[in-house]
Amino acid sequence: MKEINSTRRRTLLKGTAAATAVSVVGCASPLTTSSRPRVVVVGGGWGGLGAVRALATGGKVDITLIEPNDDFMSCPLSILYIAGYAQSSDFQRSYGAVDALGVRRVKDRVVDIDRAGRTVKTATQSIPYDFLVLSTGLEYMEEALPGYAAARDQFPVGFRAFEQAAVQRQVAAFVEQGGNFVITVPKPPYRCPPAPYERACMIAQRMKEKGTKGKLIVVDANKHPMPPPLAKPMQTAMREMYGSQIEYITEADPKSIDAGRKVLSTSKGDIPFSHANIILPMRAPGLIRKAGLGERFAAVELPSFQSKADKSIFIIGDSGARRCRRAATSPSAPASRSASRSSRPSPASTRKPDWATRSPLPAAICWGKVSTSLAIMINVTSSISIGDPPSIKFQVDQAANAASSKGAMDWGKNIWNAMLG
Numbered sequence: 001m002k003e004i005n006s007t008r009r010r011t012l013l014k015g016t017a018a019a020t021a022v023s024v025v026g027c028a029s030p031l032t033t034s035s036r037p038r039v040v041v042v043g044g045g046w047g048g049l050g051a052v053r054a055l056a057t058g059g060k061v062d063i064t065l066i067e068p069n070d071d072f073m074s075c076p077l078s079i080l081y082i083a084g085y086a087q088s089s090d091f092q093r094s095y096g097a098v099d100a101l102g103v104r105r106v107k108d109r110v111v112d113i114d115r116a117g118r119t120v121k122t123a124t125q126s127i128p129y130d131f132l133v134l135s136t137g138l139e140y141m142e143e144a145l146p147g148y149a150a151a152r153d154q155f156p157v158g159f160r161a162f163e164q165a166a167v168q169r170q171v172a173a174f175v176e177q178g179g180n181f182v183i184t185v186p187k188p189p190y191r192c193p194p195a196p197y198e199r200a201c202m203i204a205q206r207m208k209e210k211g212t213k214g215k216l217i218v219v220d221a222n223k224h225p226m227p228p229p230l231a232k233p234m235q236t237a238m239r240e241m242y243g244s245q246i247e248y249i250t251e252a253d254p255k256s257i258d259a260g261r262k263v264l265s266t267s268k269g270d271i272p273f274s275h276a277n278i279i280l281p282m283r284a285p286g287l288i289r290k291a292g293l294g295e296r297f298a299a300v301e302l303p304s305f306q307s308k309a310d311k312s313i314f315i316i317g318d319s320g321a322r323r324c325r326r327a328a329t330s331p332s333a334p335a336s337r338s339a340s341r342s343s344r345p346s347p348a349s350t351r352k353p354d355w356a357t358r359s360p361l362p363a364a365i366c367w368g369k370v371s372t373s374l375a376i377m378i379n380v381t382s383s384i385s386i387g388d389p390p391s392i393k394f395q396v397d398q399a400a401n402a403a404s405s406k407g408a409m410d411w412g413k414n415i416w417n418a419m420l421g
């Protein structure tokens with residue numbers, strides 16, 4: 001399993017890069033007079049890095065990467081840090097490898113997109129583009145839970161890079177002091193559906209080891225663990241491994257949170273807590289919605305990931321394509337599709353693509369670690385026929401196992417090295 005996973009990761013990453021590059025370069029030639037079109041990539045996370053790698057191959061475009069953080073930090077596998085089994089630095093990499101590709105890196109945050117002027121704006125500068133690749137991830141829908149916004153610092157979600165430290169502090173305090181630790185799970189779509197259950201299991205392992213007196217209460221808005229094919233193995237792991245630590249409440253919609261009294265009100269009653277990891281519903285960042293590129297998520301053509309509103313913009317990763325899986329390999333999305341037709345790249349199309357058969361969409365592997373030595377692998381493949389919604393297939397381990405736990409770590413190291421090694 002390890003070898004398959006490692007190889008598959010590398011293939012996907014290459015695909016990602018190639019995809020974006022082929023799409024953008026294919027689009028660029030007929031639309032620009034410059035021999036080296038200016039491509040601006042916003043976001044140096046999983047999707048943005050895949051795009052940069054792909055675009056840099058062949059040296060046909062001038063690339064600018066805009067990212068506010070000094071380093072990359074992975075969300076996948078960072079539960080090991082949150083639960084106290086690793087250092088945060090184990091999940092961080094420098095952007096030095098991107099710099100070495102000749103990419104111009106701007107350490108800044110984009111605050112506005114001027115589509116008419118083909119310019120992105122930060123607080124201090126305007127950067128022109130011929131093609132724009134947006135991979136800005138997600139934002140939390142704080143208004144979905146009355147009482148949350150005023151107390152956000154107390155209840156970090158921790159589903160974006162570098163937010164893990166705040167959750168880790170909550171977990172460390174709980175493991176030491178005991179009490180009730182509440183984890184909420186929203187209805188999909190949200191980033192990496194197995195992640196809340198993984199978080200519960202790994203914190204429960206820590207409780208067992210440290211003899212923490214208390215409960216870990218998982219308040220799930222869903223009927224069972226998500227995605228549905230994960231329900232049985234994940235519920236079995238939670239029950240059989242952590243029956244004394246985890247209380248699992250299903251179909252409980254959070255209604256409001258009272259930070260002063262430390263009470264979460266839900267459709268199944270009030271739940272008092274001492275510590276909490278409130279995982280909110282998610283959507284594309286305001287930047288994308290403000291630019292008219294979509295509502296809750298960016299509206300893109302599949303499989304090209306080209307904006308429906310603007311042919312010079314590609315939106316990849318978790319901001320886009322509502323019906324694609326939200327996982328780290330998905331950001332590479334345009335890559336695998338474009339790569340598969342790289343022998344006949346089409347120009348920026350205002351017309352429908354001319355392929356008739358099903359086209360593969362980016363695949364993903366999610367890992368649900370249930371202990372330091374066991375994990376459940378969720379392998380997701382999807383494809384699309386033009387005019388139809390994507391069809392998605394899952395292949396899920398029927399039980400947590402050691403091979404997938406090792407596979408997860410190998411996968412992480414391989415993909416981080418491929419992106420930034």
Ligand SMILES: Cc1cc2nc3c(=O)[nH]c(=O)nc-3n(C[C@H](O)[C@H](O)[C@H](O)COP(=O)(O)OP(=O)(O)OC[C@H]3O[C@@H](n4cnc5c(N)ncnc54)[C@H](O)[C@@H]3O)c2cc1C
Binds near residue numbers: 046138191318330364
């Ligand atoms: C706990 C957890 C576990 C996960 N496990 C897995 C797994 O096992 N397998 C898997 O495939 N996926 C997993 N995922 C999902 C994976 O992390 C995401 O799918 C992936 O990060 C999406 O990539 P992205 O580029 O869309 O966003 P991100 O990786 O979040 O990158 C977005 C980047 O954009 C930058 N940015 C945001 N706004 C701006 C702006 N205005 N200007 C400039 N830059 C900006 C941010 O700083 C960030 O660096 C997991 C996620 C979580 C939270």
